[in-house]
Amino acid sequence: MLSLRASYNWVQLARHRKTVKSMNDTKTIGQLFLKRVQKKPLNPAIGWIDHQQLKFYTYKEYQFIVHHLSLGLVELGLSHQSKVAILSHTRKEWHFIDLGIINAGGVVVPIYPSYTPEELEWIVKHSEANIIFVENI
Numbered sequence: 001m002l003s004l005r006a007s008y009n010w011v012q013l014a015r016h017r018k019t020v021k022s023m024n025d026t027k028t029i030g031q032l033f034l035k036r037v038q039k040k041p042l043n044p045a046i047g048w049i050d051h052q053q054l055k056f057y058t059y060k061e062y063q064f065i066v067h068h069l070s071l072g073l074v075e076l077g078l079s080h081q082s083k084v085a086i087l088s089h090t091r092k093e094w095h096f097i098d099l100g101i102i103n104a105g106g107v108v109v110p111i112y113p114s115y116t117p118e119e120l121e122w123i124v125k126h127s128e129a130n131i132i133f134v135e136n137i
Contacts, residue, residue, distance in 0.1 A: 069100030
């Protein structure tokens with residue numbers, strides 16, 4: 001015999017499944033990004049400070065950069081699930097490259113400049129990354 005509490009849990013589960021199903025209609029980060037670009041192409045997508053002035057790229061501009069990075073990675077031979085490393089501080093270019101890798105079907109291997117030389121060496125040797133983006137510091 002089900003208690004009221006157990007029935008309530010079934011209702012919650014049914015709601016959760018409905019939510020998960022609607023979330024699964026858009027399956028990838030790339031698809032979510034393109035959906036956002038289509039909805040609000042001229043909205044600010046990413047901002048940064050340049051010479052004490054706040055600047056923005058719109059979603060349309062952001063998508064243009066990401067698309068061309070993805071095409072370039074595929075031209076370099078990136079295949080599905082290939083690893084690509086990014087060695088950089090947090091900056092707008094990280095986001096472009098990250099989404100470009102994902103949209104091209106690759107896997108991002110994040111490498112932060114705060115890692116020790118030994119950690120950097122271990123990650124590069126064991127990540128199976130064939131392409132590495134490095135920030136010009």
